[in-house]
Amino acid sequence: MATPHTMFGAPRPKRRLRLFGLLLIVLVGVWGYGLFVFVGMIPHQTTNVERTTDAIVVLTGGSDRLKEGLTLLTDKKAKKLFVSGVYRGNDVRRLLEIQQRSPADLLCCISLGYNATSTAGNAIETTGWIKSQNYRSLRLVTANYHMPRSLLEFSHLMPALEIIPHAVFPAQFKRAQWWLWPGTATLIISEYTKYIVASARRKMEKLWGILINGSPAP
Numbered sequence: 001m002a003t004p005h006t007m008f009g010a011p012r013p014k015r016r017l018r019l020f021g022l023l024l025i026v027l028v029g030v031w032g033y034g035l036f037v038f039v040g041m042i043p044h045q046t047t048n049v050e051r052t053t054d055a056i057v058v059l060t061g062g063s064d065r066l067k068e069g070l071t072l073l074t075d076k077k078a079k080k081l082f083v084s085g086v087y088r089g090n091d092v093r094r095l096l097e098i099q100q101r102s103p104a105d106l107l108c109c110i111s112l113g114y115n116a117t118s119t120a121g122n123a124i125e126t127t128g129w130i131k132s133q134n135y136r137s138l139r140l141v142t143a144n145y146h147m148p149r150s151l152l153e154f155s156h157l158m159p160a161l162e163i164i165p166h167a168v169f170p171a172q173f174k175r176a177q178w179w180l181w182p183g184t185a186t187l188i189i190s191e192y193t194k195y196i197v198a199s200a201r202r203k204m205e206k207l208w209g210i211l212i213n214g215s216p217a218p
Contacts, residue, residue: 038192041148043167044175053078053164054135059122059142059150060085064168067099069141072166073109074101078139080109084125085116119146120198123153130158137162144169145187149195156202 056078058069066083073081083095092110113125130138142150144167154163174181178188 034196035189035192038148038195039175039178039188042175042188043144043147043165046167048164048166051139051164052076053137053139053162055079055130055133055138056081056166057126057138057140058083059119059140059146060087061146062143062168062170063099064170065141065143066095068166068168070096070099070101070106072139072141073106079135080111080133081106082111082113082126082129084113084122086112086114088114119149119153119194122150123157126154127157130161135161137164139164139166141166141168143167143173144175145173145191149191149198152195152198152202 056069056072058065058081060066060083069081069083072078086095090112092107092112095110095112096106111129113122113129116122116125126138138161140147140150140154140163147165147167151163151165154161172183173187174184178184
């Protein structure tokens, strides 16, 4: 004699469990695909090195970034250098001394921003400075793994500005076969997660602007 289970299929709890499992597999697949797409966005070499811009912008977070920014300024790749996210108490002379540079040569062409404590903050701080200088282009200097999120934040606030990415390459970051290096893999996953959050935040702001004002939020 047929039972309710055989007549009407698997019990609902089992169906729900199967659907949940299937959904989880799909989500993990999408997340994994997105992760590899994100890795492809991480620069593996520096481009447009000979191009000059109005400004060079360095995001603090590693000594190699500032060193590269100072080298670009010395090579006259821009009119001025702006360092965003500097710790309170540091001034231009102190930073130049740390990098063993002559203050007399570069002091006039460097500005520091002290307010930023995040990548979004870097973008806000830099936007104010760029507008005050009436500049139309900048070379953005940061670590290669940090570049995708930085470009996302900067392009959102300054869509009309020409932004040239200029990545530096930390020795401890192993982009090739990154999945074999736990430290690099952890860093990439962290940056990927932050990139997703930043992207979602920008999309929500755009949607909110359309709902409230009839146009995207600035």
